[in-house]
Amino acid sequence: MLRKVTSRFRLCQPLINFSFPGFCNGTKNVSFSDYNPRASHYRGAGYSFLSPHRMNHEIGAIENLLRQMRAPLQQNPVVDPRTLGRPIHLLDKFATLVRHDLVERLRAALNRRYRAHFEIVDLTVARLDDTIVARWLKYDSPFGPIGFALDRALLLCVLDYRYGGAAGVAKDVEHPETTTEERLAAMLGRQFATMLVERIASLAGLDRGPELTDPRPASPPPSAWMISAQLSERRHDVRGMLRLAIDDGAIEHVFRALAPARAASFSAPVSLGTALQLDLSARLLEMQMPLGTLLDARVGDVIPVALGPTTVLVDDAPLFYADVAEHKGQLCLTSFQDMD
Structure with a gap:
């Protein structure tokens, strides 16, 4: 029985050299005088060993792991870069x-x-x-x-x-x-x-x-x-x-x-002046008058005004001066001038 145990424990020696944790603590041989097959560890002379039954179980697990590592890895399909596009x-x-x-x-x-x-x-x-x-x-x-x-x-x-x-x-x-x-x-x-x-x-x-x-x-x-x-x-x-x-x-x-005919993904280029649409606002008149005159105004009163250059705004931002003219019964803006 002791010979059988000793032969089993000799399997632990290469595991020591390869630094597998959990199998042996120590590097010296130990003579075994007391052996319990049901124990998971054996301690003696300052060293701790796995029991033969537990050691065989652990060795079997490592052998299965090594077999999986030696198995050919499943190769993922490689895309040929020459076929891209x-x-x-x-x-x-x-x-x-x-x-x-x-x-x-x-x-x-x-x-x-x-x-x-x-x-x-x-x-x-x-x-x-x-x-x-x-x-x-x-x-x-x-x-x-x-x-x-x-x-x-x-x-x-x-x-x-x-x-x-x-x-x-x-x-x-x-x-x-x-x-x-x-x-x-x-x-x-x-x-x-x-x-x-x-x-x-x-x-x-x-x-x-x-x-x-x-x-x-x-x-x-x-x-x-x-x-x-x-x-x-x-x-x-x-x-x-x-x-x-x-x-x-x-x-x-x-x-x-x-290959099927490709539809045009974009139309013919157009000029920015034709494609960009802006909303213009014209401020026709500004005048100042006393508050009393405004409070005394009645329906039918006439307030004399004089049209001068009109301020043209884009998004409430004044950009131009323009003159107001009449054309076929409609008021039009003409003679644009940049605001300095």
């Missing part, structure tokens, strides 16, 4: 249009011609993922460079349909790539890149421009946008990705074409 929500509409074009291209170029069964499982438009490993071909277009990449399983599947190969060849991606595959990839890339150029030109209301240049191996820049289409072929049971990459210049054409 851009109508990213319009990419879904663009993806729908590209998906329709791709369905028509697959139907006309592969499914109807070779009686294949290529289908689109999913299609997204997003920033280029640098972690993707693919063999890219680059085509120069009027809207900037366009990248194309097709998984080899899909390429071999098209090769089987085109040259009448065995159905199992489409899954054999281990053998070295042939020049026939390279020529087929270049031809398919030109077709799909041309499809994308025609869509962007249609959205922007521009001419599609000259034909694409010959492809060359080159990866898209990190700032590119990627159209990722997951394709499947039922007969060969093959799945893979078809990717197209465009640069910021091309995506700006898409954003401008899909």
Whole structure:
């Protein structure tokens, strides 16, 4: 029993070195001659120790805490600063249009011609993922460079349909790539890149421009946008990705074409003299008279006055002198003069 207790209490030694409070007070070994398994602490030779039962409970709590600390932290979504201020929500509409074009291209170029069964499982438009490993071909277009990449399983599947190969060849991606595959990839890339150029030109209301240049191996820049289409072929049971990459210049054409017309947030500027309205008050007459004369006045009496320059006020503040004139039976102010 003493050996078992001692082995349990040895677990306390590394806790002392790492300064965990509440387990041990002291740094020396103590021989235990009296042990109570129900006690929470043991005191001896000037030192205080947790009992084995309590110590195992505390150690278990710390182990749970360490496991939680080692667990991967939940990563909050990081906003790409390159997307700030851009109508990213319009990419879904663009993806729908590209998906329709791709369905028509697959139907006309592969499914109807070779009686294949290529289908689109999913299609997204997003920033280029640098972690993707693919063999890219680059085509120069009027809207900037366009990248194309097709998984080899899909390429071999098209090769089987085109040259009448065995159905199992489409899954054999281990053998070295042939020049026939390279020529087929270049031809398919030109077709799909041309499809994308025609869509962007249609959205922007521009001419599609000259034909694409010959492809060359080159990866898209990190700032590119990627159209990722997951394709499947039922007969060969093959799945893979078809990717197209465009640069910021091309995506700006898409954003401008899909963004709704903005209403004018303000009218045409007007001059301050026309826009600012002021209320003018005219003080026509001031005169002084004795109080007795005022008290003796009766109805019908005439008080002689003479009109002089009139004081013009704005919000009870005198600003001008003006003359009073009559025009078509109305009194008007004229000949304004600043008050010095």
